[in-house]
Amino acid sequence: MKARHRRFIWIVAGLGALGIAAALVLNAFQSNLVFFYTPTQIANGEAPKSRNFRLGGLVEDKSVKRIPDGLGVTFIVTDKEKSIPVRYSGILPDLFKEGRGVVAQGHLGEDGGFVATEVLAKHDENYMPPEAAEALRKAGHPVGAPSQFQQVQK
Amino acid sequence: MIPEIGQIALILALTSALALGILPMVGAARNDAMLMRQSRPAAFAQFLFVALAFGCLGASFVANDFSVVNVASNSNSELPLHYRIAATWGSHEGSILLWTLVMSGWTGAVALKSRTLPRALAARALGVMGLINAGLLLFVLFTSNPFLRLLPAAADGRDLNPLLQDPGMVFHPPILYTGYVGFSVAFAFAVAALLEGRLDAAWARWSRPWTTAAWCFLTCGICLGSFWAYYVLGWGGWWFWDPVENASFMPWLTGTALIHSLAVTEKRGTFKSWTVLLAIMTFSLSLLGTFLVRSGVITSVHAFATDPARGVFILAFLALVIGSSLTIFMWRAPRIGLGASFDAVSRESMLLANNVLLVVAMAAVLLGTLYPLVLDVMDAGKISVGPPYFNAVFYPLLAPALFLIGVAPLARWQKSPIPELATRLTWAAAVAVVASIAVPLAIGDWTLLKTTGFLLSFWIIAAVITAVWMRLSAAPQKSIAGKLRANPASWYGMHLAHLGIAAFVFGVTMVKSYEIEKDVRLSFGQTIDAGPYRVEFKGVADEVGPNYDGVAGAFAVTRDGKPVATMQPEKRLYRATQQTMTEAAIDHGLTRDIYVSLGNMIDDKTWEVRVHIKPFVNWIWLGCLIMAIGGGFAIADRRYRLRKSRATETIAGGYAPIP
Numbered sequence: 001m002k003a004r005h006r007r008f009i010w011i012v013a014g015l016g017a018l019g020i021a022a023a024l025v026l027n028a029f030q031s032n033l034v035f036f037y038t039p040t041q042i043a044n045g046e047a048p049k050s051r052n053f054r055l056g057g058l059v060e061d062k063s064v065k066r067i068p069d070g071l072g073v074t075f076i077v078t079d080k081e082k083s084i085p086v087r088y089s090g091i092l093p094d095l096f097k098e099g100r101g102v103v104a105q106g107h108l109g110e111d112g113g114f115v116a117t118e119v120l121a122k123h124d125e126n127y128m129p130p131e132a133a134e135a136l137r138k139a140g141h142p143v144g145a146p147s148q149f150q151q152v153q154k
Numbered sequence: 155m156i157p158e159i160g161q162i163a164l165i166l167a168l169t170s171a172l173a174l175g176i177l178p179m180v181g182a183a184r185n186d187a188m189l190m191r192q193s194r195p196a197a198f199a200q201f202l203f204v205a206l207a208f209g210c211l212g213a214s215f216v217a218n219d220f221s222v223v224n225v226a227s228n229s230n231s232e233l234p235l236h237y238r239i240a241a242t243w244g245s246h247e248g249s250i251l252l253w254t255l256v257m258s259g260w261t262g263a264v265a266l267k268s269r270t271l272p273r274a275l276a277a278r279a280l281g282v283m284g285l286i287n288a289g290l291l292l293f294v295l296f297t298s299n300p301f302l303r304l305l306p307a308a309a310d311g312r313d314l315n316p317l318l319q320d321p322g323m324v325f326h327p328p329i330l331y332t333g334y335v336g337f338s339v340a341f342a343f344a345v346a347a348l349l350e351g352r353l354d355a356a357w358a359r360w361s362r363p364w365t366t367a368a369w370c371f372l373t374c375g376i377c378l379g380s381f382w383a384y385y386v387l388g389w390g391g392w393w394f395w396d397p398v399e400n401a402s403f404m405p406w407l408t409g410t411a412l413i414h415s416l417a418v419t420e421k422r423g424t425f426k427s428w429t430v431l432l433a434i435m436t437f438s439l440s441l442l443g444t445f446l447v448r449s450g451v452i453t454s455v456h457a458f459a460t461d462p463a464r465g466v467f468i469l470a471f472l473a474l475v476i477g478s479s480l481t482i483f484m485w486r487a488p489r490i491g492l493g494a495s496f497d498a499v500s501r502e503s504m505l506l507a508n509n510v511l512l513v514v515a516m517a518a519v520l521l522g523t524l525y526p527l528v529l530d531v532m533d534a535g536k537i538s539v540g541p542p543y544f545n546a547v548f549y550p551l552l553a554p555a556l557f558l559i560g561v562a563p564l565a566r567w568q569k570s571p572i573p574e575l576a577t578r579l580t581w582a583a584a585v586a587v588v589a590s591i592a593v594p595l596a597i598g599d600w601t602l603l604k605t606t607g608f609l610l611s612f613w614i615i616a617a618v619i620t621a622v623w624m625r626l627s628a629a630p631q632k633s634i635a636g637k638l639r640a641n642p643a644s645w646y647g648m649h650l651a652h653l654g655i656a657a658f659v660f661g662v663t664m665v666k667s668y669e670i671e672k673d674v675r676l677s678f679g680q681t682i683d684a685g686p687y688r689v690e691f692k693g694v695a696d697e698v699g700p701n702y703d704g705v706a707g708a709f710a711v712t713r714d715g716k717p718v719a720t721m722q723p724e725k726r727l728y729r730a731t732q733q734t735m736t737e738a739a740i741d742h743g744l745t746r747d748i749y750v751s752l753g754n755m756i757d758d759k760t761w762e763v764r765v766h767i768k769p770f771v772n773w774i775w776l777g778c779l780i781m782a783i784g785g786g787f788a789i790a791d792r793r794y795r796l797r798k799s800r801a802t803e804t805i806a807g808g809y810a811p812i813p
Contacts, residue, residue: 010498014510021514025521025547032543036536054538071675071753071762091673091753091762094388094734105540134536 034105038135043082047108055084055114056103056131064098077102077114079139088116101132157222157301160210164301167203167258168291170196174261174284178277182349190277197265197280200287201258208255211300212242221307224248224300230313230730232701240324241314246448246464247300249327253444254290256328256335261287264339264364271360278346279339286338289471297464313701313730322382330375330402334440336368337409340416341437344430345479348486353430358420361433363789365416369409370785376402377778388736388751390671390766392774395544397452400523401443407516408436411509413785418505422567424493425502427483428509434479439516441472451527497569504562511555518547549603556610556659559652560617564624578624582616597668607663614656618649644791651784658777664770675756676763685767687748688712694752694761702726702735707752707761711741723751738764747771 036054037047047053055077063076072089075098086104096102096119104116136142174196181189211224215238220226228245229238243252261283268276294300317323340361347357379402384392393399412432418425446452449465496502522539529535564578590609594600625645629637670685681690692708704726711718721739728735738751746769753762 006498017507017510018514021518021551024550025514025518028543028546029521029525029539032540032546034538034540036538054536066756069675071673091389091764094736131536 036131036134038138039077039079039082039084040135040139042084042108042114049108052105052107052117054103054105054131055086055116056101056135057084058132058136059096059098059100059102061098077104079135080141081139085113086116087113088119090119092119103131156210156213156217157219157303160207160214161299161301163203163207163210164291164295167200167207167254168288168295170200170203171284171288171291174200175281175288176284177281178284179281182274182277182281185274187273190273193277193280193284194265194268196284197258197261200284201262204251204255204258204291208242208251211248211251212239214301215239215242218311219307220309220311221304222300223302223304226304226308226311228311228314230311230701232729233311233314233319234700236324237314237319240318243327244314244318244323245300247294247298249331250290250294250298250448251300252327253331253335254287254294256331257283257287257290257338259332260336260339264342275343275346275350275357278349279342282342282345283338286342286475289474293464293467293471297467311730313728316702316726316728316731316733316735317386319701319728320382320386322378322386326375326378326382329371329378333368333370333372333375334402334405334443336364336371337405337412337433337437337440339364339368340412340433341479344433345482348430348482351486351489353419353426353490355420355423358416358429359794362413362416362420363791363794365409365413365433366785366788369406369413370782370789372402372406372409373778373782373785376406377775377782380778381775384771385738385740388738389764390738390749390751390768392665392771395522395541397523397527398447400519401446404516404519404523405436405439405443407512407519408432408439411512412436414505415509418502419493422494422496422502424496425506426490426493427487428506430483430490432509432513434476434483435513438472438476438479441468441475445469445472446523494568496567499565499572499575500570501562501565501567504558504565508555508558508562511551515548515551515555518551519544522547549606553606553610556614556655559655560613563621563648563652564617578620579617582613582620585616586613594667601667604663604667607659607667611656611660611663614652614659618652618656622649642791642793644788644793647784647787647789647791649784650787651781654777654780654782654784656777657773657780661770661773661777665768665774668769669771670767672765673753674763674765675760677760682763682765684748684765686713687718687767689748689750689765691761691763693759697724699726701730702728704737705752707739707750707763709739709750711748711750719748721748721750725752725755742772744772745770 034052034054035048036056039055039057041047042055057077057079060076060078060083063074065074067073070089071091072087073092074085074087076083076085078084086106087109088104088106103120104114105118105120106114106116109115133142174193177189177196178193181187181192214222214225215229216235218225218229218231218238220229224245224247225241228248229241233241241248243249261280264276264283265280268280271279343357343361343364347353376399379399380392383394384390412429415425415429415432419429445465445468449468451465522543526537526539529537560582561575561579565575586609589612590605591600593608594604625641626634626637629640631637631640672682672684674682676682676691678691678693681688683689688711690710690712692710694705694707697704697706704724706722706724709721709723711721719741721741723739724737726735726737727733736751736753738749740750741748746767749764749766749768751764753764755761
């Protein structure tokens with residue numbers, strides 16, 4: 001009887017601890033999911049107004065403009081259907097280039113533009129971030145995955 | 155010619171692996187000594203053939219043989235020799251070949267060291283390893299052949315990814331894989347012991363040094379990867395909760411649980427089922443990590459869906475390994491038995507709690523890593539789970555585990571009266587509390603998070619000192635040297651590893667609380683103040699590297715007018731790939747790193763500049779290194795060698811094969 005009691009207490013304590021852990025995990029999970037939207041979705045008003053999200057697409061050619069003084073920079077992200085202006089203050093990653101794919105995290109500004117708090121530099125062998133490729137695919141302009149060998153320049 | 159030799163060697167390696175996987179297993183089932191004896195030669199043959207294949211690939215890279223697709227895609231005639239060698243494992247194909255090489259190496263090592271084991275157990279363990287390697291070799295041959303030819307040959311190669319052209323990348327993959335794959339030994343011993351139907355203290359004792367060795371390598375591998383990210387990615391972070399990192403961290407968490415659980419199984423004969431499950435879980439997570447990193451599923455679920463051969467193969471292999479090992483476990487579990495009982499407050503209960511916390515933490519990482527992939531596969535939207543989630547989950551889950559590190563080594567097995575435990579730890583608790591309030595106050599500000607971090611770190615240190623002091627003062631020897639010699643190496647190893655964790659926690663708390671990050675626009679001659687340091691931008695100069703062109707900045711760092719360092723961060727453009735790379739300049743120190751890197755050029759005389767001061771950041775990696783050294787001490791313990799032969803005798807005497 002005593003052994004059974006003890007085992008019962010053990011199981012209850014274990015389940016309680018697991019329950020707390022699960023609640024903790026799921027709560028943190030809920031509040032930290034970052035959703036992804038394409039320029040077209042944002043233009044259609046699907047993106048949330050008060051929550052952070054990720055934007056992916058191509059940096060439009062000749063759209064990168066530097067704000068005099070400081071590190072401010074503006075550029076336009078497009079999925080070749082719709083475009084959205086982006087503001088960012090900070091150092092852009094090496095993989096950021098006009099005409100290339102980009103992923104930015106941030107929120108919508110008062111003026112309807114995107115205020116990026118982070119421009120992502122993944123240590124990724126491909127030039128095209130998956131979110132950016134996804135945005136182009138959804139807008140009907142898929143980019144073919146470059147085969148390993150077409151890339152040889154010489 | 156050389157690639158073809160490599161190809162043939164791979165096929166021969168597969169044959170040896172199949173022989174290793176089948177013959178000894180059948181032999182053990184039929185109690186046929188002749189078949190069981192084939193395991194060692196097969197293991198050695200497998201290693202030789204895989205090593206030959208790997209050597210052939212390496213030779214193709216060294217010789218710039220651009221008629222091999224893999225070489226043409228990942229090397230270049232301008233690439234320096236050491237990076238051409240590292241490029242052997244820089245690609246998908248090469249890294250999987252490295253995986254099988256490491257696997258064959260572990261198998262060969264087990265074959266060498268298994269002479270003192272019961273014959274059937276050794277044969278079965280080697281057989282399991284042979285089957286795993288056969289699966290991987292099939293994967294290499296059918297989906298990832300590194301020896302495919304390119305006709306006509308390319309004039310020059312596409313070059314190795316510049317991010318990988320770094321000394322850290324030369325050592326990181328082999329060490330990481332040695333850790334990953336090393337858990338296959340614990341797995342193979344667990345499955346073999348299940349098949350034998352005999353999980354006992356001897357089995358745990360054989361598994362322990364192998365598991366600890368794998369854990370040490372994995373610790374070093376993850377540490378090197380983190381260090382590499384810190385100085386190569388050019389923006390000063392050292393852990394990103396990236397899926398690739400999580401893939402290596404999950405087996406580390408369960409592996410840590412496993413080495414503690416094995417200790418209980420060896421010393422007390424309990425936790426046997428749990429230990430077996432952990433061994434299966436840890437190796438499965440290593441395979442899952444390989445799948446995540448190597449199938450391309452992280453980079454793009456859709457690219458994965460259009461060319462699914464690789465991913466589907468690894469996934470099927472993973473399902474087969476997990477499925478069959480769990481089936482064997484369920485079939486044999488009723489035989490395992492429970493072992494000695496223990497009280498609610500005892501060393502066993504604390505180690506169990508630590509195990510549960512580690513596994514829950516692993517599950518939380520798994521959820522955060524896989525959930526976005528699952529949603530994406532189902533086309534239910536694209537989401538990401540960022541560092542805030544992992545931080546929010548990790549601090550509260552691991553804080554109690556860190557607290558237990560201080561208590562458990564001082565608790566008694568089976569039943570540990572709380573008053574006695576409390577008396578033993580009063581001093582340590584008092585010191586930790588006072589220090590953890592004093593240190594943030596002395597530096598300047600006080601927050602709960604900082605104090606918690608310091609508290610846990612100082613608590614572990616104080617508790618380790620208490621434990622060592624009590625043990626040494628209780629030893630009967632008169633001289634200090636005698637007292638020191640009275641304790642086994644593994645005991646020192648344990649405390650050293652725990653001190654490593656304390657150093658790690660201290661470093662993380664310091665960096666998170668007091669780092670200074672200044673991203674600014676700076677012209678030549680201008681200065682920026684970061685903490686006590688003043689950084690002056692002197693200018694930039696062109697430079698030409700073997701396969702890149704670039705500029706090097708010059709920065710003078712002073713403190714109170716006295717020179718501290720001159721730093722030269724670089725910006726490189728790699729010629730073959732046209733990829734830009736940031737090479738940060740770091741002035742390392744025991745109490746702080748000064749980190750300077752160049753952003754983009756704004757005009758002729760003005761650049762974006764990143765200046766970070768990172769207090770005690772090196773303690774993070776130093777802590778990992780101390781953990782690994784602690785593990786090394788544990789492996790070096792004499793009793794693994796001494797008792798091994800004795801244990802074998804007693805067990806061989808009472809051994810009866812299961813019908």
